[in-house]
Amino acid sequence: MPPRTLASLAHALTVSASPDAALQALGEALAEVDRFAQLALVRFDERRGMLRDRLLVSGPRIERIALDTTFDHLPTRERVAISAGGQFVDFGDNGDEFARLFQLPILGEPGWLSVRGLRFDGTLSALLILNESRKMFGARTAERFLPAIALFELAHLRFLEREAREEAVKTLEDVTQHVHGDYERRLAELEARLTDASNSMAEANSARVVALEREVAQATEDARRALRRADAVEATVGSAVEQLEKAHVELHRRSESLRQKTRTIYLIDRVLTLDASTDDPRQLADGLMALVGDDMHAHRCSLMLRTPDGESLYIAAARGIAPGVMEGTRVAMGQGVAGRVAVSREPLLVRDVLEAKSHPLLQDQYFTTGSFISFPLVYHDELVGVVNLANRAMQGVFLDEDVDRVRLLGLVIALVASHARLPERLVEALSVR
Numbered sequence: 001m002p003p004r005t006l007a008s009l010a011h012a013l014t015v016s017a018s019p020d021a022a023l024q025a026l027g028e029a030l031a032e033v034d035r036f037a038q039l040a041l042v043r044f045d046e047r048r049g050m051l052r053d054r055l056l057v058s059g060p061r062i063e064r065i066a067l068d069t070t071f072d073h074l075p076t077r078e079r080v081a082i083s084a085g086g087q088f089v090d091f092g093d094n095g096d097e098f099a100r101l102f103q104l105p106i107l108g109e110p111g112w113l114s115v116r117g118l119r120f121d122g123t124l125s126a127l128l129i130l131n132e133s134r135k136m137f138g139a140r141t142a143e144r145f146l147p148a149i150a151l152f153e154l155a156h157l158r159f160l161e162r163e164a165r166e167e168a169v170k171t172l173e174d175v176t177q178h179v180h181g182d183y184e185r186r187l188a189e190l191e192a193r194l195t196d197a198s199n200s201m202a203e204a205n206s207a208r209v210v211a212l213e214r215e216v217a218q219a220t221e222d223a224r225r226a227l228r229r230a231d232a233v234e235a236t237v238g239s240a241v242e243q244l245e246k247a248h249v250e251l252h253r254r255s256e257s258l259r260q261k262t263r264t265i266y267l268i269d270r271v272l273t274l275d276a277s278t279d280d281p282r283q284l285a286d287g288l289m290a291l292v293g294d295d296m297h298a299h300r301c302s303l304m305l306r307t308p309d310g311e312s313l314y315i316a317a318a319r320g321i322a323p324g325v326m327e328g329t330r331v332a333m334g335q336g337v338a339g340r341v342a343v344s345r346e347p348l349l350v351r352d353v354l355e356a357k358s359h360p361l362l363q364d365q366y367f368t369t370g371s372f373i374s375f376p377l378v379y380h381d382e383l384v385g386v387v388n389l390a391n392r393a394m395q396g397v398f399l400d401e402d403v404d405r406v407r408l409l410g411l412v413i414a415l416v417a418s419h420a421r422l423p424e425r426l427v428e429a430l431s432v433r
Helices: 006-015 019-033 076-084 092-101 146-199 206-277 281-295 336-344 400-419 422-430
Strands: 038-045 050-058 061-070 088-090 111-120 123-133 298-306 312-319 330-332 348-350 372-379 382-392
Touching (some): 019 061, 019 146, 076 123, 111 146, 146 206, 281 312, 281 382, 312 336, 312 382, 336 372, 348 400, 372 400
């Protein structure tokens, strides 16, 4: 199996058919980081204050054990922090003792026990437990695994919302069936009694017949009121289900936002790793261009750096640009889009190329979409260069919020390029004249 990445973990959690499958996917991702660490989920009964059962990821299966112990067994400080959720709570030197409370297998050496509360609808719903061996060097597994935990928490909330919807629908069906059944039963009894009274009318008191008819009318009215109450319950449950669906849509939007931020962090980490591992200026320039191009899904992009004399820019790296425009090509300051952006040091966003005929991008007339961004790279008030983005995937249009994302990526590019003296070194490597 290939190594589990954040993107593949997010996909695995999205397509998981059950909470156990989602927990198994998270356990596989943990094995990529620390194959000796233990991962468990303890389900919590808020009403009774009980830890119900413990689900432990054990290889390709989930090991389930009933705990049936009170939440009050945990120390007050740790218990309050876990109930708040949102972060791992470290049990310090008492980790091994409470690992036995959760019935986790013995590690064989002192370990770190970290517990994170998972909340749903304002209450604590479960405890996510990570037990790892103590390390002499390097970051703890709990710290390195935080992005994956955040993705799992979103998937866990999705399953809880689905269970809440199913329970609401089942409750509505039970109430409706009960009301209809009670109505039909009472009406049948009264109709039978009325029929018996009618058959023996010659012998029965006429007042008794009238009383039975009144009872039938009262029962009919009671049934009508019960049906109105059932309709009201159905409307309430329908509103609740609609709110749950809206919450699910918002959760999906936040999940997509988190996925995009996670991808951006991954691309930045990849560039910083490349900067630390290579001395090849052309390879570093390609990596910096790919950082912003991949993150913004631009099929056509270029990185331009300032020449040492400060009179012009030259193309340091590019992809998808027009035929005849090659790396090392110069653009004078103040000419074209890149030259004007370099002089003004203000980003340029164009949504429709028909409205920007006076701004040809790098002398390129072969647009496939009309939207592009040209952004200046500035570090310590010194111009480093300009980055250009066009032809967004799926015929996309760049928006104002995209400029803000490019601003963050531009800071990283400017910092790395300045520290690596990339403009000066690439002038020699590309033989720019």
